[in-house]
Amino acid sequence: MKEVYLDTYGCQMNVADSERMELLLFHSGYTRTHEKENADLILINTCSIREKAEQKIFSLFGHLKPLKEKNPDLILGLTGCLAQQEGERLLGKVPHLDLILGPDHVENIAHAVDCIRETGKPMVWNMWDERKNYSIPKLENSSLRHPGASAFVNIIKGCDKFCSFCVVPFTRGREKSREAEEIYNEIRQLVDQGAKEIILLGQNVNAYGKRGMDRPVAFHELLYDIAEIPGVERLRFTTSYPRDFTRELVLAYRDIDILMNHLHLPVQSGNDRILSDMRRGHTAQEYLDLVAMLKSETPGISLSTDIIVGYPGETEEEFQDTLDLMQQVGFSSSFMFAYSPRPGTPAALLPDSVPEPAKHERLQKTIEHQARLTETQAQCFLGKDVEVLIEGRSSKNGYEWKGRNPEYWRMLCSGPSIKVGDRVKIRVEAFSGHTLMGKVSKEEFAGAL
Numbered sequence: 001m002k003e004v005y006l007d008t009y010g011c012q013m014n015v016a017d018s019e020r021m022e023l024l025l026f027h028s029g030y031t032r033t034h035e036k037e038n039a040d041l042i043l044i045n046t047c048s049i050r051e052k053a054e055q056k057i058f059s060l061f062g063h064l065k066p067l068k069e070k071n072p073d074l075i076l077g078l079t080g081c082l083a084q085q086e087g088e089r090l091l092g093k094v095p096h097l098d099l100i101l102g103p104d105h106v107e108n109i110a111h112a113v114d115c116i117r118e119t120g121k122p123m124v125w126n127m128w129d130e131r132k133n134y135s136i137p138k139l140e141n142s143s144l145r146h147p148g149a150s151a152f153v154n155i156i157k158g159c160d161k162f163c164s165f166c167v168v169p170f171t172r173g174r175e176k177s178r179e180a181e182e183i184y185n186e187i188r189q190l191v192d193q194g195a196k197e198i199i200l201l202g203q204n205v206n207a208y209g210k211r212g213m214d215r216p217v218a219f220h221e222l223l224y225d226i227a228e229i230p231g232v233e234r235l236r237f238t239t240s241y242p243r244d245f246t247r248e249l250v251l252a253y254r255d256i257d258i259l260m261n262h263l264h265l266p267v268q269s270g271n272d273r274i275l276s277d278m279r280r281g282h283t284a285q286e287y288l289d290l291v292a293m294l295k296s297e298t299p300g301i302s303l304s305t306d307i308i309v310g311y312p313g314e315t316e317e318e319f320q321d322t323l324d325l326m327q328q329v330g331f332s333s334s335f336m337f338a339y340s341p342r343p344g345t346p347a348a349l350l351p352d353s354v355p356e357p358a359k360h361e362r363l364q365k366t367i368e369h370q371a372r373l374t375e376t377q378a379q380c381f382l383g384k385d386v387e388v389l390i391e392g393r394s395s396k397n398g399y400e401w402k403g404r405n406p407e408y409w410r411m412l413c414s415g416p417s418i419k420v421g422d423r424v425k426i427r428v429e430a431f432s433g434h435t436l437m438g439k440v441s442k443e444e445f446a447g448a449l
């Protein structure tokens with residue numbers, strides 16, 4: 001068999017796309033290698049949401065050039081959002097590239113590689129898939145897939161929101177949902193193969209069911225249906241857009257036992273003027289009202305978010321509103337970034353007016369503020385018994401296993417007779433950042449408690 005080296009940058013959608021490409025290539029005669037030097041095919045699945053990620057990718061391809069010179073049969077491919085956005089222009093920047101393939105063409109990966117082998121010519125495949133429906137076909141012999149205890153399932157792709165700073169609508173296209181029956185079948189198959197937790201994926205999962213389906217189903221209805229599938233022990237979804245978050249969805253958190261007690265709900269800023277400039281479509285108070293409703297229906301729900309500091313025109317006072325909102329919500333964790341303009345977005349036309357040192361300082365303050373919030377919450381877990389789904393071996397000294405608790409904290413633990421896929425109760429004895437550590441508190445598994 002030939003060997004493919006596959007590296008992934010960016011969000012969980014990219015992780016899921018990489019898993020799919022690996023599977024498709026396996027059916028086409030490729031096994032995965034972790035050594036670039038051995039590979040017949042190198043694929044870098046890219047992200048273009050931040051300038052830094054993009055720079056890293058160009059530098060990586062510079063390092064791959066000697067491998068290509070040594071082995072002209074090696075195929076070098078760049079997939080993902082950068083491929084979609086830049087297309088043919090990438091051949092000017094990285095002339096030793098063989099393949100440029102956008103996210104709409106993940107299903108064509110094996111065919112594209114075959115074409116390049118046959119013709120010896122580079123290929124650019126980044127036109128939009130204009131079909132109305134979004135489908136991920138089932139593969140023959142799909143038992144070759146080993147999903148692990150926690151598995152991603154794509155339910156919607158694209159985004160229609162056009163937030164002023166974001167490239168996603170330009171790299172992933174408009175929202176299109178997968179037929180519910182196709183999703184249920186994939187989940188049944190994943191459960192048969194050992195998955196216990198299902199994480200539904202999309203840039204904006206709350207918009208599920210609005211476009212691209214012959215038999216539309218609302219997102220909350222999809223959740224209730226999935227909860228009925230035998231063998232699904234935990235259910236999560238990401239990412240959510242506050243304005244599309246319905247009352248029915250809040251009630252789903254209250255009513256569906258296996259819907260885990262965590263929600264990632266990006267807010268980006270705590271200031272109304274900045275939120276309006278970002279075209280987020282809601283105010284800080286509307287976000288806080290939604291959080292209050294969630295907390296009242298689902299006490300103990302854990303919330304995480306995305307934050308951008310230093311957006312064009314942001315003053316110190318406006319930045320302070322973001323810290324205040326973080327405090328009011330009490331996020332358990334945040335993805336925090338200093339603003340960087342992305343080509344093609346409306347915000348990129350504005351003067352990038354906050355000086356870099358000020359952006360850096362605000363980012364530092366935000367990180368420190370989040371660390372305090374995380375620590376306060378971590379203290380509450382100390383000495384308590386927490387359920388963990390075991391996902392794999394830990395490389396951390398003193399702890400053999402790793403997993404997540406319902407609130408999506410990373411967990412490190414040790415104890416007798418544990419294996420991947422078990423749900424065990426851990427007594428928390430220490431923490432570090434957003435990771436809790438402990439030992440099995442009872443020998444019975446949580447499922448039997």
Ligand code: SF4
Nearest residue numbers: 159161162163166168
């Ligand atoms: S909702 Fe999210 S993915 Fe869509 S444009 Fe806004 S930030 Fe980007």
